[in-house]
Amino acid sequence: MKKLFVFIILIALASMLYPLLDTFHGNDKLSELSQFYAQSENVSKVNAQNLVTAVVVTYRGLDTLGEVTILFLAAAIIAFFLKTESEKRTLRKNSEIFKTAAKMLVPIITMVGIYIFINGHLTPGGGFQGGAVIASGVILMLLAFPNMEFNHKFFEALESISGVVYVGLAAFGAIIGLGFLDNAILPLGKFGELFSAGAIPVIYSFVGLKVGAELSNILNKFKSVQAEN
Amino acid sequence: MEYITITTGFLIILAGLWAIMTRKNIIRIIIGFSLFDTGIHIVMVSMAYVKGGVAPILDKNELLTDTANKIVDPVPQALVLTAIVIGLGVTALMLAYAMKLHSEKKSLDIESFKDLKW
Amino acid sequence: MDFKIISALLGIIMLAMSFIAIYHKKMIVAVIATGAVGLFASIMYLFLAAPDVAMTEAAIGSGLSTIIFFYVLNRIRSNDKEGRESDEIDEVIK
Numbered sequence: 001m002k003k004l005f006v007f008i009i010l011i012a013l014a015s016m017l018y019p020l021l022d023t024f025h026g027n028d029k030l031s032e033l034s035q036f037y038a039q040s041e042n043v044s045k046v047n048a049q050n051l052v053t054a055v056v057v058t059y060r061g062l063d064t065l066g067e068v069t070i071l072f073l074a075a076a077i078i079a080f081f082l083k084t085e086s087e088k089r090t091l092r093k094n095s096e097i098f099k100t101a102a103k104m105l106v107p108i109i110t111m112v113g114i115y116i117f118i119n120g121h122l123t124p125g126g127g128f129q130g131g132a133v134i135a136s137g138v139i140l141m142l143l144a145f146p147n148m149e150f151n152h153k154f155f156e157a158l159e160s161i162s163g164v165v166y167v168g169l170a171a172f173g174a175i176i177g178l179g180f181l182d183n184a185i186l187p188l189g190k191f192g193e194l195f196s197a198g199a200i201p202v203i204y205s206f207v208g209l210k211v212g213a214e215l216s217n218i219l220n221k222f223k224s225v226q227a228e229n
Numbered sequence: 230m231e232y233i234t235i236t237t238g239f240l241i242i243l244a245g246l247w248a249i250m251t252r253k254n255i256i257r258i259i260i261g262f263s264l265f266d267t268g269i270h271i272v273m274v275s276m277a278y279v280k281g282g283v284a285p286i287l288d289k290n291e292l293l294t295d296t297a298n299k300i301v302d303p304v305p306q307a308l309v310l311t312a313i314v315i316g317l318g319v320t321a322l323m324l325a326y327a328m329k330l331h332s333e334k335k336s337l338d339i340e341s342f343k344d345l346k347w
Numbered sequence: 348m349d350f351k352i353i354s355a356l357l358g359i360i361m362l363a364m365s366f367i368a369i370y371h372k373k374m375i376v377a378v379i380a381t382g383a384v385g386l387f388a389s390i391m392y393l394f395l396a397a398p399d400v401a402m403t404e405a406a407i408g409s410g411l412s413t414i415i416f417f418y419v420l421n422r423i424r425s426n427d428k429e430g431r432e433s434d435e436i437d438e439v440i441k
Binding site: 010014052074078 | 278296
């Protein structure tokens with residue numbers, strides 16, 4: 001009987017979704033807003049090759065700021081929920097092969113992450129992807145050496161400093177009269193080179209460091225409540 | 230192609246809702262939320278697709294002229310980009326809460342949490 | 348190459364995976380199926396000309412969230428071993 005009600009709700013929702021599907025005929029051209037972003041004068045004003053990065057960091061920069069705030073809040077609430085009693089436990093030791101492979105791979109994974117967010121304005125990628133890749137390196141480290149002290153003070157400091165620098169750079173643009181989160185506070189450079197697009201690589205690098213540190217903190221919280229096995 | 234992906238997205242949304250409303254295990258419900266997220270992202274990215282468009286990365290010279298007719302829509306992609314990261318944070322939060330609930334009642338069944346029911 | 352056929356195939360695989368994620372008895376299989384949905388979704392984003400989104404989904408949807416699920420499952424299972432009072436708990440976890 002209960003499943004019947006659920007079924008009715010689902011059918012109602014499906015009949016609401018169906019007109020969306022029915023009126024969707026595929027796009028033949030961009031929406032007006034995106035056409036504005038893709039105009040050549042606006043492209044040369046931002047000077048970033050990757051238009052998604054341009055939208056994320058400058059045009060919709062406030063959204064990114066809010067997103068980073070939400071992630072910070074989620075990490076803080078998780079830390080509050082998973083408050084650990086500081087008992088010392090020894091977890092199972094891993095095999096030598098896994099440990100050696102982890103030692104060799106973690107620097108490479110971290111380097112790939114840094115490469116991804118430094119080149120965020122040229123190639124696909126950016127702060128969020130790079131931060132996630134750095135967090136995967138940290139999780140490999142946590143899995144390989146479960147008894148190692150996780151330096152959470154360092155990650156918290158990194159996160160706070162990155163956040164302050166991000167907001168500071170954004171506010172600096174407003175102070176010198178260009179606008180909040182304007183990327184023209186640094187020289188724009190030549191289109192398609194590493195040092196181009198003004199402040200976008202700098203801002204995105206700090207976003208990447210912040211996201212990476214936050215995700216690492218969340219993962220470490222979940223790891224630190226693991227019981228002995 | 231975009232019709233197929235958008236239909237898949239809608240069906241995954243419905244599957245996630247079905248999981249949220251009928252399953253009893255809390256972890257299963259969180260899996261349902263995760264599926265719901267993925268479905269919405271697929272629908273949004275499909276709506277951004279333009280027929281015959283390439284990715285909005287202007288790394289070739291011929292893309293620099295008449296850009297607006299050659300690329301796909303970058304704005305929904307940027308929104309989905311941030312939404313995925315928020316989705317991970319929300320999933321982790323829900324899992325932490327599930328852990329807390331389990332340590333209180335030693336059960337993951339949603340039916341055994343009746344403290345607010347009268 | 349015909350992207351239509353490939354994306355239809357991907358859609359069918361994703362729906363099958365989400366069915367497994369909802370109805371499989373073992374929770375570990377269900378979690379892995381959820382990760383697989385994310386992975387196939389990232390391939391689909393690549394076909395839809397969104398490489399940025401594909402990278403994010405591949406790293407987060409199928410990597411980090413699966414790991415968090417496993418940590419939580421492991422914690423809950425060891426909790427159950429400590430204070431096993433009835434057999435009903437086992438059936439919920441499995």
